[in-house]
Amino acid sequence: DQQVKQNSPSLSVQEGRISILNCDYTNSMFDYFLWYKKYPAEGPTFLISISSIKDKNEDGRFTVFLNKSAKHLSLHIVPSQPGDSAVYFCAASINNFNKFYFGSGTKLNVKP
Amino acid sequence: EPEVTQTPSHQVTQMGQEVILRCVPISNHLYFYWYRQILGQKVEFLVSFYNNEISEKSEIFDDQFSVERPDGSNFTLKIRSTKLEDSAMYFCASSDDGNTEAFFGQGTRLTVV
Helix, strand or coil, X not given: CCCEXXXXXXXXXXXXXXXXXXXXXXXCCCCEEEEEEEXXXXXXXXXXXEECCCCEEEECXXXXXXXXXXXXXXXXXXXXXXXXXXXXXXXXXXXXXXXXEECXXXXXXXXX | CCCCEEXXXXXXXXXXXXXXXXXXXXXXXXXXXXXXXXXXXXXXXXXXXXXXXXEEECCCCCCCEEEECCCCCCEEEEECCCCHHHCEEEEEEEECCCCCCCEECXXXXXXXX
């Protein structure tokens, strides 16, 4: 099942700079997208979401961009902080939210 | 802040034994889910549960798996006869009316030996 892909397994960014995490999907039926953050030994924590009727959603330092024609979404974190170091998963669902398809995750390391 | 809680945090069991993983979803939520993550792999959907019945399940969720909401607060995942390949982190999640994100518990690490 490769419907949601995160092609970068890791990303390293300097504190204060922008972190950009990318996610691609193949199923055009997806209409809701989410980003989760996960620390070791913890469950995924919801970060931000976007509906397919939008192309941008912003919440504080976190902005998600959706490009439906390219089937691509990205998460921008500005400015990045060391506490942002975690694994970030994108996820997508169709219509009724009963089933989330997860990407494989990108491990973000924000260096002080 | 309300949270999803899972017990135990770590369960070791012998192959062929039955295990029950327990979850207490957020109290006003109506949709419940189990996901799992095998070490180094993706988080995978197992099953969703709404209105006291399974609403969707994946091909992983075969006859060895079952879910139950035995009372108004608990949501359980039972594996009848565990296999080595069932070793994984199992995450319970819940959401309210199906139009919002799911909130995940901290997970139960199941090790089958």
